[in-house]
Amino acid sequence: MKIAVIGTGYVGLVTGACFADLGHTVVGVDKDEEKIQRLNRGEVTIYEVGLPELLSRSLGRTLAFTSDTDEAVRSSEIVFITVGTPQGEEGGADMSYVIKAASEIAASIKGYKIIVNKSTMPVGSTRLVERVIKEKTEGEEFDVISNPEFLREGTAVRDFMSPDRIVIGTESQKAAGIMAELYRPLNAPLFITDPASAEMIKYSSNAFLATKVSFINAIANICEAVDADVKEVAMGMGYDHRIGFEFLRSGPGFGGSCFPKDCQALIEIARGSGYHFHLLEGVMRVNQEQIRLTVKKVERRLGGLAGKNVAVWGLAFKANTDDVRDSPAVEIVRLLMQGVAKVRAYDPQAMDNACELLPGLECAHDAIEAAAGADLLLILTDWDELKMQDFRRVGEVMKSREILDARNCLEPLALRRLGFNYEGIGR
């Protein structure tokens, strides 16, 4: 099939590259001309495992990139909208990029097309995009459908190619049939429902996962007070198949470009419907507290922050991505710097992005350089590269062997044997 993907960010680029790899003819469109030039030169604009291989296989064959929305839409049967829906000033999703993209698509519709809302959009967005396009077209046949994306940064290609389910929200049998055919090679359960339910599925899923994270973080804080180990607690809980092991890892809180903004958007959707979502507000509060608690722990361990040398390992909001949007690590480093601690940081992939958000941050070229002379080492992202460091060497270069492992990703006993004063979260 012929596909246009409007927006070549984390979701759009992976979506386009995966469909191209499945043999479809894909054109990725972005307003950012520099990004398009880089992609056309074969540069991969984001860090995502498996993406460089996909792009190099398809570029110039089944995959092309352009800034020309008109040409891309004209030549496509299916148009995916994958532009950003960041948090707006009132807390709800800012739909301005989607509306702009829909208007641009409308100007180029000739003959039947399916317009797919793949970005995360509030309930009613399928109708909204439909209205925008209808107002700008005359008698053209098209369907707007909801097809939320569930991929995770860090495992995006694998998630896209082997999804747990594909959700399609449409009342058009024609569109549902074409989408089923498009996704058939993935061999995943296809859940076809109405547009509003599809839109709610995406927000409810993210809010539920965020709730699990805040829940285990709250439990971790109690564990510390009662001398229990949250890792043991989570393991014991996870054996119950109704609960499961996933998303029960305590840490510095959830972040990234999705959970915080999608939870906030769902709180606003609820408010708009007349329901006060106390539970999700609590989830967000626990998450914010977790950031402050991590900073407090550093402060307590060092007897104050001013003038103390803190080595930070990890700035991305989670391992295996260069994304620092709404990263708890970035917020924690900002607070440490506000407390006039001397922070030297290292992240395997997110240094450039983090330095843009944290002017004045001292950046190290590797983990050992970050740790050199530090009064305390703070682990904020659980990259394998960081977990597998030679801690004997780390201890030698540090001023004091103090570790705060805010991801609970290191082995306390082994570190204590090397003379480290180890502290995790909830252990």
Ligand code: NAD
């Ligand atoms: P992103 O910011 O990385 O990418 C958006 C891209 O759209 C940018 O490159 C921007 O230049 C481009 N763009 C904006 N307006 C455009 C227009 N009119 N025409 C062409 N290009 C345009 O965003 P993202 O992280 O890929 O997220 C996109 C959507 O997918 C959001 O709604 C997000 O909530 C959702 N989502 C994201 C993830 C994730 O892990 N990042 C996962 C699932 C869903």
